[in-house]
Amino acid sequence: MAPDAKRPVLAIREVGPRDGLQMAKAIMPTAAKLLWIDAMVAAGVRDMEVASFVPPAALPQMADAADVTAAVRRQHPALKVVALAPNLRGAQNAAAAGAQVIIVPVSASEAHSRSNVRRSREEQVAEVARITAFAATLGAGRPRIEAGISTAFGCSLQGIVPEADVLRLAAALATAGADTVSLADTLGYASPSQVKRLVRGVRREVGAARFGHLHLHDTLGTALANVYAGLEEGVGGFDGALGGLGGCPFAPGSVGNAATEDLVYLLELEGFDTGIDLAALIAARAVLAEALPSERLHGRVAAAGIPRTYRLSSTVHEALEAVQ
Template identity: 50%
Template sequence: MDNSPDVHICEVAPRDGLQNLDVIVPTGAKCELISAIVAAGVSEVDAGSFVPATVVPQFGDVGAVVAHALTHKSTTIGAVVPNVKGAERALAAGVNSMYFVISASETHNRANVRRTIEEQLEAFRVVRARINAQKAPERPHLVGAVATAFGCSMEGDVSEAAVCRLVQGFAEAGADEIGLADTVGYGTPTQVKRIVRAVRNETGPKMMLRLHLHDTLGAGLANVVAGLEADVRRFDAAVSGLGGCPFAPGARGNIVTEDLVFMLERMGLSTGIDLDRLMATREILARHVEQKHLTGHLHEAGIPRVLRRVA
């Protein structure tokens, strides 16, 4: 019997949640956070980013953090790789999944990685070849992540055609999965459904899709529902709503994992995640992260006693 949950959630707080903070979270705290997330039943964790510490000091310890994360054998441990060198480091570390990000907005992509979209796609092809050269059991899952798929803080609207061109490039280069990211949180439910369906038409029904949503303008959970209605069952989220985009100053972070789990379970969709244990991760973060960075409706209001049994 298939006991997999109805909805798969990847926890991104250890990477996307921490990368823009103005304080360096100690390595031990990052490891403690990942262990607590795994203990809550989360089956995939984005543990860090293989970028130079001179660019993102938060990830100067990514090797140690990923090594700890990989001790949790039942959980998929992934990392962002911005280029071929980062991918080679991730391969050497033994990650289970790689997230290779390219923006659908040319301006955002140049600002983010200092390359054109086509230059990034060529790097993605090289990474695919590097992975294919590994022995089959050691090949990580490769996600082609489309940033700014629902809008850009620099260009404004991003066309459906631009998103589909990048998706096509990822698919032709051998992506195992496509992620659509609302990097700056400008997306709306109608837009999410429209773009997801356009991408489905581009890739066919067999390509795995996920949504990475932000809550900048308060539409995050509404966009999850839109994704569900478009048959997406894989979502990224961050405990306590950590995160944001450096090119959207002041923007709120990722959708809140705790709120997402509560909503999905109330909708009758299983996640496999223990909400009480997930809520407890706030205590770890609060020791190192200012309260202003920690959000979440459940944390603010509490879970009403009459709704404690959310299944």
């Protein structure tokens, strides 16, 4: 099958070095982070969230955020380098270190907002406006500002998060100047039809071109079902963390992200081009495991092995016939 016969390229964002590490029991040294990032870039990852610009006292794992970001920018010119910043100060530091995309988390749950960024949702929208105003002063080559709506599908602190709240927040973030708006299922509570409704709703509020990524956690085993629901809505960007690491320290019960290996497997099986070599990505788990023995890695494809039908599956062939 010629590569150009495949379905469109999808943006897989590896968030392991940020979200994946923020619950880790041990600090990963900067050099080890860079080796791990190298291995994932070698596997074909082209979009990666590498650090979080938060006060080191709040998250010692991210004390080297500026060093990591700057080193990755230097060493991997073709990689889209993404960093998280919860406030203007963090965004300024991320921009100075060379981040090309800055994700600003905004909770849909008022309770999580106060726990995670110690501000109300409204105050955090105002912070996004300050950050986009700052970014505009940087002119051409400025970082893109992506507002990431966390707890968009439910919250362990607040419980149910009304979908109307998410839509209002998305509209407010667009007004505040966010380049894109993403949806994050911080707790892993989303259902596939909820994903579809919220993707449609947010696109209606902010415009389809400004919809960013789906960031899904696999707490309850539903991440790939939710990815598939997103695919059916035409979502083009998905987050994952190698080995399914991750979770939010300020949202009790939040555990691993969708494992990037399993995400790539599903998307390629569905005929999409992720640009990622699955075997090489799985090999990068060894680099991570050696540097971070405190964490148990998840992921079904790594455990079972890549089926020999992976590249030539009837799925891909017949799906292509169906769309042609």
